[in-house]
Amino acid sequence: MTVPLEVRGVRKAFGEKRVLDGVDLAVEPGEIFALVGPSGVGKTTLLRIIAGLEAADEGDVRIGGNGDGRTALGRDIGFVAQRPAVFRRSALENVAYGLRLQGVEDDRAERDAIAALDRMGLADARDAKAWTLSAGEAQRLCFARATVLQPRLLLLDEVTANLDPANVGLLERAVKAYHEETEATILIVTHNLFQARRVAARAGFLFGGRIVEAAEVGAFFSDPKDERTRAFVNGEMPY
Amino acid sequence: MVPRRVLIPILVAALLVAIALPAALPRGREIVLATTTSTEDSGLLDYLLPRFTADTGIHVRVIAVGTGQALELGRRGDADVVLTHAPAKELEFERAGHAAYRRAVMYNYFVLVGPTGDPANGTGPDVYHALRQIVRCLCPFISRGDDSGTHTKELQLWRAAGLVPEPSAWYREAGQGMGATLRIADQLRGYTLSDDGTYYTMADRLDLAVIVSHEPPLLNNYSVMPVNPSTHPDVRFAWADAFAQWLTDAAKGQAFIQSFVVGGRQVFEPNASP
Amino acid sequence: MVDELLGIAGLSLYVAASSTAIASLLGVPLGAVLALREEARGRRPTLTIAKAIVFTLYGMPPVLAGLLVYLLLSKEGPLGALALLFTPTGMILAQVLIITPIVTGVTYSAVASVGRDVKDAAKSLGAKGWTLTATVVEEARLGVLTAVMVGFGRAISEVGAVLIVGGNIRGSTRVLTTAIVLETSRGNFAVAVGLGAFLLVIAFGIFLVLWRLQERGYR
Numbered sequence: 001m002t003v004p005l006e007v008r009g010v011r012k013a014f015g016e017k018r019v020l021d022g023v024d025l026a027v028e029p030g031e032i033f034a035l036v037g038p039s040g041v042g043k044t045t046l047l048r049i050i051a052g053l054e055a056a057d058e059g060d061v062r063i064g065g066n067g068d069g070r071t072a073l074g075r076d077i078g079f080v081a082q083r084p085a086v087f088r089r090s091a092l093e094n095v096a097y098g099l100r101l102q103g104v105e106d107d108r109a110e111r112d113a114i115a116a117l118d119r120m121g122l123a124d125a126r127d128a129k130a131w132t133l134s135a136g137e138a139q140r141l142c143f144a145r146a147t148v149l150q151p152r153l154l155l156l157d158e159v160t161a162n163l164d165p166a167n168v169g170l171l172e173r174a175v176k177a178y179h180e181e182t183e184a185t186i187l188i189v190t191h192n193l194f195q196a197r198r199v200a201a202r203a204g205f206l207f208g209g210r211i212v213e214a215a216e217v218g219a220f221f222s223d224p225k226d227e228r229t230r231a232f233v234n235g236e237m238p239y
Numbered sequence: 240m241v242p243r244r245v246l247i248p249i250l251v252a253a254l255l256v257a258i259a260l261p262a263a264l265p266r267g268r269e270i271v272l273a274t275t276t277s278t279e280d281s282g283l284l285d286y287l288l289p290r291f292t293a294d295t296g297i298h299v300r301v302i303a304v305g306t307g308q309a310l311e312l313g314r315r316g317d318a319d320v321v322l323t324h325a326p327a328k329e330l331e332f333e334r335a336g337h338a339a340y341r342r343a344v345m346y347n348y349f350v351l352v353g354p355t356g357d358p359a360n361g362t363g364p365d366v367y368h369a370l371r372q373i374v375r376c377l378c379p380f381i382s383r384g385d386d387s388g389t390h391t392k393e394l395q396l397w398r399a400a401g402l403v404p405e406p407s408a409w410y411r412e413a414g415q416g417m418g419a420t421l422r423i424a425d426q427l428r429g430y431t432l433s434d435d436g437t438y439y440t441m442a443d444r445l446d447l448a449v450i451v452s453h454e455p456p457l458l459n460n461y462s463v464m465p466v467n468p469s470t471h472p473d474v475r476f477a478w479a480d481a482f483a484q485w486l487t488d489a490a491k492g493q494a495f496i497q498s499f500v501v502g503g504r505q506v507f508e509p510n511a512s513p
Numbered sequence: 514m515v516d517e518l519l520g521i522a523g524l525s526l527y528v529a530a531s532s533t534a535i536a537s538l539l540g541v542p543l544g545a546v547l548a549l550r551e552e553a554r555g556r557r558p559t560l561t562i563a564k565a566i567v568f569t570l571y572g573m574p575p576v577l578a579g580l581l582v583y584l585l586l587s588k589e590g591p592l593g594a595l596a597l598l599f600t601p602t603g604m605i606l607a608q609v610l611i612i613t614p615i616v617t618g619v620t621y622s623a624v625a626s627v628g629r630d631v632k633d634a635a636k637s638l639g640a641k642g643w644t645l646t647a648t649v650v651e652e653a654r655l656g657v658l659t660a661v662m663v664g665f666g667r668a669i670s671e672v673g674a675v676l677i678v679g680g681n682i683r684g685s686t687r688v689l690t691t692a693i694v695l696e697t698s699r700g701n702f703a704v705a706v707g708l709g710a711f712l713l714v715i716a717f718g719i720f721l722v723l724w725r726l727q728e729r730g731y732r
Contacts, residue, residue, distance in 0.1 A: 081633060085633065441699075
């Protein structure tokens with residue numbers, strides 16, 4: 001039911017700039033894994049490659065272990081970006097979008113969408129035009145939109161980065177609730193170390209194009225093995 | 240609410256029908272007449288054609304363009320009948336086999352017009368004198384410059400007068416229709432050759448006067464040529480022929496041409512041979 | 514007189530609206546696909562050439578397009594058998610050739626401006642192929658509406674092509690713009706200006722409607 005994620009030897013360059021240089025990452029099925037690192041190090045690029053939105057120059061991404069490979073985006077992989085990318089329609093239509101694509105009949109799609117909105121505290125905003133929502137509401141909307149499809153692998157790219165504490169809390173609780181409900185594998189990119197500790201079981205540090213260190217979240221933060229990780233965790237590395 | 244998937248193809252289909260329909264509907268009896276702008280501008284066709292249609296039930300769709308283009312339309316078979324006033328070009332057209340026949344319809348005179356006050360002193364024994372006077376004073380002369388019947392006549396006159404004007408400060412080629420050319424002549428206080436119909440229609444808005452007219456060299460002959468069905472099988476010859484016959488019929492087209500009057504003046508003199 | 518004027522105005526609207534509709538049906542998907550392909554595959558020679566053609570055709574002189582269509586539809590031309598010369602249908606064909614590049618180009622710009630995040634979101638939710646294109650076009654719908662408005666503006670003001678292909682025949686292919694040319698050539702400036710004013714009023718009416726549509730997309 002729940003899927004492991006394996007990334008092997010992924011390399012990606014943009015022109016001359018080598019962003020990812022041999023990334024190896026293994027996420028256990030049903031695990032919440034936090035990926036941390038300084039700004040611009042390539043976290044978003046890696047996430048987009050895993051999501052299938054960008055192609056790696058070299059390397060391999062396996063979802064589901066036995067060479068399942070690229071399972072259909074939308075059915076099994078959910079992706080929420082850093083800035084809320086809402087569609088120019090009502091909140092309800094946003095959430096129902098993926099369901100309709102899957103051929104779910106109108107009634108059920110609407111019901112499921114309404115339920116998802118309710119879970120994210122957006123019941124009142126059901127018919128509001130998505131572009132009129134606040135940043136926090138919009139991001140909650142994007143989360144609802146992605147998770148209503150019950151993806152087995154959920155990729156979250158700094159989803160609370162620009163939000164106020166109330167919304168940060170709301171979203172973190174939603175992530176945990178989704179995880180409990182579905183046992184999905186969740187990869188969450190964040191530069192908020194406290195968030196990583198609150199939400200994840202394991203954490204990994206991306207730096208210099210590679211995963212420098214990965215460990216259980218407690219050990220990762222209290223006793224990092226690599227000096228670069230230590231510098232980052234202690235706030236000595238420039239953001 | 241009809242689903243978009245169904246609605247869009249329906250709208251597209253409706254759109255295509257709306258566009259194709261007018262062209263697909265069976266058209267009544269009609270012919271395309273290619274003629275010159277000056278002929279249409281004289282107002283003669285607005286007077287004649289309704290009478291022709293009332294008489295025969297044939298509708299005439301008029302394309303008024305330059306002489307060259309009118310004959311080209313005939314050459315291509317895009318027009319069923321041609322009415323022009325450029326004898327040399329018409330003979331060429333006939334010789335090339337594009338005309339079923341050529342028949343004279345009517346004539347009037349070209350007029351040499353110039354600024355009131357006649358700075359070149361063109362008034363004199365004949366048009367050739369006038370042209371020489373214009374060259375002598377290098378007074379502005381505006382040519383149609385568009386291979387039209389009027390332009391062809393103008394060049395003939397220069398040749399016969401022994402002169403070869405070239406585009407210069409005084410000899411300007413307008414490259415446009417008669418109305419526009421007259422207005423340029425008016426603005427620049429220059430001379431020009433015009434068909435009398437267009438001139439008289441615009442006379443009260445222009446500061447130009449007739450310098451020379453009603454001389455044999457200034458004769459402006461109009462002929463009608465139905466396009467040859469042997470070389471252009473798609474033309475509607477029967478109706479085009481009916482038109483040409485009606486136009487040259489003393490009791491019909493010819494009589495109406497005689498009675499066509501603008502501002503008290505008879506504009507054309509019918510001259511079809513009986 | 515009024516009858517004739519209404520007839521001419523009606524034909525102007527019919528020809529311009531039809532051409533714009535067809536040009537939009539062709540140009541909007543084309544522009545969208547061009548933008549999406551370019552985003553997915555980066556700079557490729559075929560895409561660059563396609564863009565170059567579209568933008569060059571922005572500058573297609575309508576009178577040239579008219580001449581080319583005339584040669585196509587002439588009895589001597591390849592499509593002469595269709596008997597579309599000197600008909601509104603032929604005029605629409607000529608205008609479609611002129612307007613489609615414009616609608617394509619403006620749509621391309623509108624779609625290319627849709628944020629990558631939004632396209633990613635759609636893809637991540639399972640959209641691909643024509644569904645993805647349709648979603649992106651809907652996101653860019655305000656820009657697409659602009660493309661249509663620009664196309665219509667060009668169509669209703671166009672004179673060169675409709676003059677050559679239509680022939681300005683009284684009662685069947687005379688439109689407001691060709692009537693203006695005629696009245697101007699006859700020196701009837703007052704009438705010509707009047708016709709022009711009438712055309713602008715009609716254009717204003719149409720744009721008012723389209724503008725209200727666009728407004729709703731913002732509120």
